[in-house]
Amino acid sequence: DTGVSQDPRHKITKRGQNVTFRCDPISEHNRLYWYRQTLGQGPEFLTYFQNEAQLEKSRLLSDRFSAERPKGSFSTLEIQRTEQGDSAMYLCASSPLGWGQGYEQYFGPGTRLTVT
């Protein structure tokens, strides 16, 4: 078990460009979460998947953001027409599916996006 991995670790892009991030969860973890963290703040929930189904999206997830988890394995987060306000650390986490909701989430190292 190598933990949650994210790629790339860093991304610098120009305003208006599209970017895509990838997250590989811990194998057999049914749930996958995306969070965003800006400097000095705690992470903010964006969206989560249970297997391939996207079950919840935050209001923070504007129309420019889209996430997918084909086949219930890895997930991608795409941001279209990036804006400077999108600059942040994008974190992915996974957790097993079990009784109730009291399961820990395992976070990846994050992808740091800088929009110039």
Add this chain to the structure above:
Amino acid sequence: DAKTTQPNSMESNEEEPVHLPCNHSTISGTDYIHWYRQLPSQGPEYVIHGLTSNVNNRMASLAIAEDRKSSTLILHRATLRDAAVYYCIRSYGKLTFGQGTILTVHP
């Protein structure tokens, strides 16, 4: 709205116990209490969680008040590697992080 209240910062000396408090007075019956910590430039790391009873694991202990309106994370012997931002989260599924407590550990 993180719905938990934590001190902005706390300090400790190495090898001394640390008690990190958290208030969650509006917690619902199904919310778990989670603690995560985050070192600089890393993703959050799970520490411990519980529902009603006190919990212990290799990293820490979690003491939950009988009315569940507050909890305390206990690090039994702080080390320099425990210096981090500690987040107390009431959660049913997704995690809603607040500002957390910045823990400084002095050698």
